[in-house]
Amino acid sequence: MDLHLAGRRALITGGSKGIGRAVAEALAGEGVDVILVARDAAVLAEAAQVVRARRQVNVATIPADLSREDEVVRVAREAGEIDILVNNAGAIPPGTLAAVDNDTWRRAWDLKVFGFISLCRAVYPAMAARGSGVIVNVIGAAGEKLPANYIAGSAGNAALMAFTKALGRASPADGIRVVGVNPGSTATQRMEMLLRHRAQETLGDAARWMELCRDMPFGRPGKPEEIADAVAFLASPRSGYTTGTILTVAGG
Known part of the structure; x- marks a missing residue:
């Protein structure tokens, strides 16, 4: 199926490995130029080289720590005009309420929760000015299942689900779609x-x-590629009447 994405530009956070890298390959396979963002410049460069070797698209990288607001602003500036934002960066550690201390909780949310929100805020105005754009937030099924032994992740994912639905409800007025994907164990x-x-x-x-x-x-x-294919479809015009919703890909 042709997703009608050829020639578009996508910014993918957490793009150096796992689901983010699989998303980069899926979008590149559809003819999308991709910009990969991650903290480790060496791993990022290796991922970009693999995508570049397999697909005839432009692949750029921006090493950055998206837990910092100034870095979020820099990434948005360096990326320039984009058609698709895929928020995927972030790793919240497991643990119960007693096991996860305040500093750990805040560091994790600075990247996964506030990093998603801040980058949306940074790129949304330019998308709105053009009257088009898609934001896909790769969140996590813990926001639905709410396991107490992953309490920081459960709460953070639930917050991002609510954020995605709220923003996606209002965004059609600006010609923008905002959707989420909740991977299960991948x-x-x-x-x-x-x-x-x-x-x-x-x-x-x-x-x-x-x-x-x-x-x-x-x-x-699940396989990273199975999540990536869902992201690619949601980001495409084939899913052009979808916004403010979350797709769970967790095997049932």
Whole structure:
């Protein structure tokens, strides 16, 4: 299916690995020029080289720490005019209310929650001035399931879901669509870290984390590419009447 995205420009945060990198490849496969943002310049450059080698599109990188407001502003300025923003950066650590201290909670939210919101605020005015644009927030199914042993992530994701729905309800007046994707367990380094933590808690051995995948839908975690394809479709004109909604991709 042609998604009618060729020639557009997308800014993808957390674009150096995992879901972000898969989104970059999916959009590039549709002819979209991509700008990848992540903290680690070396890993970012390697990811860009892989995408560039596979697809005949322009691939740029902007190393940045999106937990800082000044860096968010710089990224928006350096990226220039974009058609699609994919907010994906952020890793909130697991833990109960007692286990996650204030500093850890605030650092995690500065990147995942306020980083998403700040970048939306930075790019939205230019999209509104043109009367077009799409924002896709890759959030996480914990915002629906609300596990207490991932309380900072549950609360942060729920906040971003509400933000996405609220902004997406108003954005059609500016010609903009705002949507979200809630991945379930997805086969990334991030997932392995979380499952190792859970295996230590429940099985007493972090090395047994793969055992926790047995009861997942279809007996496996999702693939980054499966999330990326959903993002690409939502960002495309094929989904042009969709806004203010969240698509859950968690295997049922």
